[in-house]
Amino acid sequence: MTQEPRPSTVDRFDDDDYPAYTMGRAAEMIGATPAFLRAVGEARLIAPLRSEGGHRRYSRYQLRIAARARDLVDHGTPVDAACRIVILEDQLDEALRLNERLRDDQDGGGDRTG
Template sequence: MTADDPLGRLDDDDYPAYTMGRAAEMIGTTPGFLRALGEARLITPLRSDGGHRRYSRYQLRIAARARELVDQGTPIEAACRIIALEDQLEEAQRINAEYRRASGEPESPATD
């Protein structure tokens, strides 16, 4: 497949392939919940030429995690903050592991 082939983009986690209705259906929530995540700036859907929201698989994973937390009783604002902090921690751990590999240090086991 070439870069100009639209089917090649379906493997791209960041490609905004899903409409709001389909995205909500896939993660078992409502379009209003997805709008709330956008208002909280947890995810920012892209817009189609017609102005409709489009979501990527990556954004759907984040929204599904937010839904889990909200379903457990966490307020949406707190859920968004938790997810942002989890993402920052994961990135810091990835960078730390890269530094260790580059310096020849053994990697420490991951902690939960």
């Protein structure tokens, strides 16, 4: 039985989805508090992974999302509303990408005889 090669530590840190950051470090990186990160987790904006010891671990991707919510909160938006806004913005972006792809497929798949 052959094993897949394990990614090196450097490769993991290059991976935006690798849960590399502890709660304290993550909060420091986005200029927030650990309580803010717990709140955005409770609002289901992000779902940090847990270490074997049960500690929350965050990826760079998750921190970018949390930072967007923090910016809204800094401008007076309640945390729950900020999380919902970020979720809806992402859903809208995805819908626009899908519509564009469907339009491209439709334009490219038509009759080109005339």
